[in-house]
Amino acid sequence: MPSQSVARPSARLLRDPVVFLASGAGMGWVSRFPGTLGSLLAFPLALLVEPGGARVYWIFVLVFVAVGIPLTGRAAVRIGIADAPWIVWDEIAGLLIALGGTPPSLILWPLAFILFRFFDILKPGPIRWVDRHVQGGFGIMADDLLAGLLAGVIVWLLYWVR
DSSP states (O other): OOOTTSOOOOHHHHTSHHHHHHTTTTGGGSSSOHHHHHHTTHHHHHHHHGGGOHHHHHHHHHHHHHHHHHHHHHHHHHHTSTTOTTOOHHHHHHHHHHHTTSOOOTTHHHHHHHHHHHHHHHOOHHHHHHHHHOOHHHHHHHHHHHHHHHHHHHHHHHHHHO
């Protein structure tokens, strides 16, 4: 995980459409905790898409991930940092995965958020390996997708086992 002490990028970069989108419309530059704040953007997206049913939701997530791989890779090159903390598209995608499979809930969705951030920050086992060894846009996205998958499986089990 990149250090939060990395110097802030110039305002010129935020005007770059690729960097603007990869940073969650600039949300990644608002806080000292860009991943946490950027992750929150997944909630309104999920709420917009979820009423369309599971098929629409997962198609949206797949497209979001497919767009995110080259987008985050290009943004990292333009910023000049392999996985800049301000790139939050990957956190949004990871939380979208964690939220999938359960309906909106005041208990399950915040739990999915907490678990996703826990796994994304601590990077246990295979998540850490992917974070360290997979490069480019796919690497930027992959560790968050795994963290979202792990969080989502736990939340899904809690929902269906209750």
